[in-house]
Amino acid sequence: MPDIDERRPIAVTMGDPAGVGPEVAARAWAARREYGLPPFVAIGDIAAIEAVWDGPAVRVGAMEEVVRAFDTALPVWHLEDSGPLTPGSPTPAGATCALHALETGIGLTRNGASDALVTGSVSKHALHGIGYTHPGQTEFIAERCGVTATNAVMMLAGPALRVVPLTVHIPLSEVPERLTADLIAAKARIVARGLSRDFGIAAPRLAIAGLNPHAGESGQLGDEEIRIIAPAVAQLAGEGIAIDGPLAADALFAPGIRDQYHAILCCYHDQALAPFKALHFHDGVNLTLGLPIIRTSPDHGTAFDIAGTGKADPGPTIAAIAMAAQMATARERSSAPAK
Ligand SMILES: NC(=O)C1=CN([C@@H]2O[C@H](COP(=O)(O)OP(=O)(O)OC[C@H]3O[C@@H](n4cnc5c(N)ncnc54)[C@H](O)[C@@H]3O)[C@@H](O)[C@H]2O)C=CC1
Numbered sequence: 001m002p003d004i005d006e007r008r009p010i011a012v013t014m015g016d017p018a019g020v021g022p023e024v025a026a027r028a029w030a031a032r033r034e035y036g037l038p039p040f041v042a043i044g045d046i047a048a049i050e051a052v053w054d055g056p057a058v059r060v061g062a063m064e065e066v067v068r069a070f071d072t073a074l075p076v077w078h079l080e081d082s083g084p085l086t087p088g089s090p091t092p093a094g095a096t097c098a099l100h101a102l103e104t105g106i107g108l109t110r111n112g113a114s115d116a117l118v119t120g121s122v123s124k125h126a127l128h129g130i131g132y133t134h135p136g137q138t139e140f141i142a143e144r145c146g147v148t149a150t151n152a153v154m155m156l157a158g159p160a161l162r163v164v165p166l167t168v169h170i171p172l173s174e175v176p177e178r179l180t181a182d183l184i185a186a187k188a189r190i191v192a193r194g195l196s197r198d199f200g201i202a203a204p205r206l207a208i209a210g211l212n213p214h215a216g217e218s219g220q221l222g223d224e225e226i227r228i229i230a231p232a233v234a235q236l237a238g239e240g241i242a243i244d245g246p247l248a249a250d251a252l253f254a255p256g257i258r259d260q261y262h263a264i265l266c267c268y269h270d271q272a273l274a275p276f277k278a279l280h281f282h283d284g285v286n287l288t289l290g291l292p293i294i295r296t297s298p299d300h301g302t303a304f305d306i307a308g309t310g311k312a313d314p315g316p317t318i319a320a321i322a323m324a325a326q327m328a329t330a331r332e333r334s335s336a337p338a339k
């Protein structure tokens with residue numbers, strides 16, 4: 001097993017240059033020793049860092065330079081000028097730079113120059129304004145990796161809870177029709193495998209929340225639990241995957257219940273992310289299972305309202321970099337031939 005010095009640096013995209021991405025990347029570097037972070041490189045416009053941070057930053061063009069520079073300065077893989085920059089005010093040039101950073105980070109990680117990809121927060125609205133058609137970064141990364149959007153599974157992970165939204169960036173009104181037994185089974189298999197491969201959990205235990213209040217109250221408050229979720233659970237149990245449910249979502253996140261599971265599958269975005277952020281707003285990580293590469297991200301958005309004010313907490317970015325490194329080690333261990 002290579003030690004940390006032999007590892008390849010982690011590729012950290014800055015996200016939208018007008019958001020908090022540049023400053024939380026810089027402040028994660030400043031905290032590198034305190035948190036034992038491995039070498040990483042910030043990808044984007046170096047001017048976006050210089051606009052909000054007065055620490056040392058150095059341009060690099062190769063991963064060997066990242067390793068050499070990391071101890072004394074934040075290595076920056078500088079891309080194009082993202083135009084006149086006002087923190088908090090996104091522009092099309094900034095969105096273009098964020099997309100270029102994402103492409104660059106994916107490329108560096110896919111070709112093995114980097115051990116893992118950590119993506120900074122982008123404005124989906126600003127990206128859509130320049131013609132981006134994917135719902136989020138997850139689907140874009142999946143496409144670049146040759147994985148279908150269904151097979152790229154979003155997980156939010158923190159010390160006390162892991163959740164998986166089975167449907168993600170869609171209107172709530174579309175959830176019942178998009179939630180199928182096949183979708184649940186496909187994603188649950190990827191989650192079980194991901195927990196083993198990337199988190200070193202030998203026998204993962206999953207739970208799935210019901211869609212309706214009281215998990216449908218035996219069909220009186222909705223029948224998706226009976227028609228869709230229970231058959232998927234039976235199928236998965238038959239395959240040897242340990243999964244309980246559908247369970248009433250209101251109690252599932254309580255201490256003593258949530259702790260029984262390595263991950264909780266949720267029917268829609270806010271069913272998963274609202275309890276998660278209540279617990280892990282300052283150390284939550286968004287990651288993608290089912291990819292050939294490791295990808296994590298701080299679990300917050302661009303926070304334009306506080307960009308450039310120094311208020312942004314780098315905790316989620318620090319956690320995302322640390323988790324990416326741990327996942328790289330676990331994946332390597334799981335793929336090493338048995339001795
Ligand atoms: N991973 C990603 O790329 C994500 C991107 N987004 C995008 O971000 C944009 C803004 O979304 P919002 O819903 O407003 O969520 P947001 O996370 O940007 O902001 C919500 C609230 O949390 C605060 N906040 C966020 N990050 C913080 C940090 N590190 N430290 C302290 N406070 C922080 C903000 O100031 C704001 O009050 C949208 O375009 C959305 O699509 C949202 C979530 C994730």
Ligand SMILES: NCC(=O)COP(=O)(O)O
Pocket residue numbers: 135136137138139273286297
């Ligand atoms: N709410 C989570 C989120 O928006 C992250 O999406 P993605 O850009 O990582 O796909």
